[in-house]
Amino acid sequence: MSSEKALRASFNTFIQDLPQLAAEKGLEQVYDLYKSNGYDSLTIGDSPQSQVDLLAEGMIHWHNNGFFRLAELYDGVQLEHNDDYFLALMNLNTPLRQALLRHDQQLRDELLWQLLTIEGTPENSLTNIDKFMPGTTWQEDLLTATHEGLIPKERLLDACLDALARDFAAYRAGWFSRMYTALTPTAAESAQRQGALVNLLGSSVGATITLAVKQLSAVHRAGLLDADRFIHGCAPALLTTKANALAVLKILESACATGGDGPVTELALTALGHTHPQVQVAAAQLLVRCNAAETLHQHAQSLSPVARQELEEAGLLANTEEETAQHTAGPEEPSYPVPASPAQPVTPFSQQDAYARTLHAMQEAGLTINPNWVMEGFFEPEDGYECMNKILRQTELPTAVFCCNDVMALGAISAIGEKGLRVPDDISIIGYDNIHASRFYSPPLTTIHQSKSRLGVQAVNLLFERINHKSEQRETIEIHPELVIRKSVKKC
Numbered sequence: 001m002s003s004e005k006a007l008r009a010s011f012n013t014f015i016q017d018l019p020q021l022a023a024e025k026g027l028e029q030v031y032d033l034y035k036s037n038g039y040d041s042l043t044i045g046d047s048p049q050s051q052v053d054l055l056a057e058g059m060i061h062w063h064n065n066g067f068f069r070l071a072e073l074y075d076g077v078q079l080e081h082n083d084d085y086f087l088a089l090m091n092l093n094t095p096l097r098q099a100l101l102r103h104d105q106q107l108r109d110e111l112l113w114q115l116l117t118i119e120g121t122p123e124n125s126l127t128n129i130d131k132f133m134p135g136t137t138w139q140e141d142l143l144t145a146t147h148e149g150l151i152p153k154e155r156l157l158d159a160c161l162d163a164l165a166r167d168f169a170a171y172r173a174g175w176f177s178r179m180y181t182a183l184t185p186t187a188a189e190s191a192q193r194q195g196a197l198v199n200l201l202g203s204s205v206g207a208t209i210t211l212a213v214k215q216l217s218a219v220h221r222a223g224l225l226d227a228d229r230f231i232h233g234c235a236p237a238l239l240t241t242k243a244n245a246l247a248v249l250k251i252l253e254s255a256c257a258t259g260g261d262g263p264v265t266e267l268a269l270t271a272l273g274h275t276h277p278q279v280q281v282a283a284a285q286l287l288v289r290c291n292a293a294e295t296l297h298q299h300a301q302s303l304s305p306v307a308r309q310e311l312e313e314a315g316l317l318a319n320t321e322e323e324t325a326q327h328t329a330g331p332e333e334p335s336y337p338v339p340a341s342p343a344q345p346v347t348p349f350s351q352q353d354a355y356a357r358t359l360h361a362m363q364e365a366g367l368t369i370n371p372n373w374v375m376e377g378f379f380e381p382e383d384g385y386e387c388m389n390k391i392l393r394q395t396e397l398p399t400a401v402f403c404c405n406d407v408m409a410l411g412a413i414s415a416i417g418e419k420g421l422r423v424p425d426d427i428s429i430i431g432y433d434n435i436h437a438s439r440f441y442s443p444p445l446t447t448i449h450q451s452k453s454r455l456g457v458q459a460v461n462l463l464f465e466r467i468n469h470k471s472e473q474r475e476t477i478e479i480h481p482e483l484v485i486r487k488s489v490k491k492c
Contacts, residue, residue: 011039015095022099030099031070043067048077055091056084056124066092069100069107086115087124094135101145108151116159116176119168127175139179146183157185161196170205170380177211187222190215194226198233206378207386209237213244220251227255231263238271238279241376245271245279249286256290265292272299277307284311306356373398377408384411392419399427400489406431406438406447413441413488424490434484444486454479 014021014037021030034040045051048068055066068088071077079085089111092100100107120126130137145151160180164173190197197219200212219225230251237248249271256264268290271283280303287296293316300308300317311317362369373391377383384403391398392415403409409431413423423429423443431438434449458477 007038008042010037011042014039015093018095019098019102022103027070027099027103028074031067031074034067034070040067048072048075048079052079052085052088055088066096066100069096069104073104081111081114083118086111086118087120089115090118090120090124090126090129090138091133094133094141097138098136098141101141101150108145112151113155113159116163117166119166119172125172125175127172130175139175139182142179143182153183154189157183157189157193158196161193161200164200164203164205164208164211165196168205170207170378171382173205174207174382177207180211180215185215187218187224191219191222191224194219194224195229198229201234202236206240206380206383209240209244213237213247217247217251220254225251231255231267235267235270238267238283239274241378242274242276242279243376245274245276246282249279249282252286253289256286265290265295268292269295269299272296272302275304277304277310280304280307281310284316288316370396370398372396373401377404379405379408381407381411381414384408385415386411388412388415392416392421397427401427401429403429403431406433406435406445409438409445409447409488410441413445423488428489430489438484439486441488443488446486446489447484448481449484450481451479 014033018030021033025033043051044054048071051068055068066089068077068079069092072079101112120128122128126138130139142151142156146153146156157180160176160183163176164180168176185193194216197212197215200208201216203209203212216225216230220230234248234252237244239245249268252264252267265287268283268286269292272280272287274280274283284296284303284307287293297317300311303311308317359369372394375387375390377387384407387408388401388411391401401412403412409429413429416423416427416429421427429445431445431447432450434447438445438447458479462477
């Protein structure tokens with residue numbers, strides 16, 4: 001037992017020294033040392049192929065990840081370069097990865113670029129490896145190799161955009177967005193790729209759209225934007241986050257000024273359907289600049305009360321007779337509807353109205369809202385993670401955070417933990433949905449339960465009522481949610 005312990009300790013030192021050894025002696029001599037010292041007896045699997053199979057499954061074992069590649073190079077082992085092979089390559093231990101990036105030309109010229117086409121699995125992906133593996137990350141090592149001229153920056157930028165154009169899950173696609181940003185492309189470099197960036201505006205992944213919008217905005221500021229291409233491809237981004245929509249509208253202002261009134265008007269009209277009043281206002285202002293004030297008036301009723309009021313005060317919209325009467329009669333009533341009793345029809349309300357109800361409830365409770373703590377996401381764990389990180393970078397931190405669903409809460413908890421803070425001791429977290437996994441989080445998540453079965457029963461009852469009585473009257477049914485108290489909220 002003691003001899004095995006000593007061998008493992010020696011191997012541990014060997015691994016840490018591997019990059020320096022490879023620089024001094026070359027990879028082949030390093031591999032000879034690996035075998036002559038008996039370190040290969042510690043390897044997982046009984047052959048290079050079995051190592052590949054195990055590592056492809058996400059089975060990360062101590063430091064012994066990746067010596068199958070040296071067996072390929074120096075023992076004449078032939079391995080099929082399939083998806084499992086590249087999943088195994090993702091799991092290269094950090095020192096070996098660094099050594100191979102410096103000394104394995106086939107890896108740099110061929111294998112690396114094939115690896116970057118692989119999405120990975122929920123267990124085994126570039127995102128997870130960079131997040132959970134010890135040592136430097138793939139991103140850091142690729143940046144170093146790029147700065148040293150071992151890997152062409154241009155090719156790596158292209159590989160990131162190519163990956164983002166594939167149908168990768170948001171969590172795994174995020175690695176490529178972060179890699180592209182970390183390469184700090186110049187406006188000219190992104191201008192060369194603006195066709196690919198414009199195509200990404202139609203992505204289903206929020207972080208990908210945000211990357212494309214930011215890069216195209218930089219291209220625009222540099223005077224290098226292909227306006228026609230942008231106009232024909234930017235529509236999907238107008239209905240994403242507030243920040244993205246506002247950035248796109250800002251770019252479109254220039255297009256309107258240069259005579260692109262027709263298509264820009266259509267795009268401004270699209271943005272008018274955004275849920276956020278600030279975007280609606282910006283879209284309305286763009287319609288006016290494009291000499292489409294009449295179009296704005298035709299769609300004024302679709303605006304949120306907040307946006308309509310701001311546009312009226314700016315003189316871009318006239319008050320309706322009803323609104324004028326309300327203003328002369330006395331103080332304006334809140335824009336949110338008064339809740340009805342359960343199972344009674346109520347006036348449908350928009351997302352903005354719901355937000356207004358929330359503000360009113362907090363005011364009634366004597367609570368203030370810090371606008372710097374209000375973040376928007378797309379209901380994925382990475383959105384909760386990114387939004388929470390934005391909050392944690394601020395000087396003043398909240399004591400509690402409400403997430404609009406449970407999976408965003410999971411991302412928020414992860415971000416808090418990475419900063420050395422604890423839930424709920426430092427920050428309380430509450431989610432919404434009460435998904436099955438919420439009770440297995442660490443800590444178990446306090447959340448809001450909304451009965452899907454009751455929703456289903458009500459929906460079926462309404463359907464039969466409409467079928468039997470041929471009624472087309474619309475109803476909104478209220479089903480009150482329930483608070484599920486667990487351990488993610490600190491007791492006062």
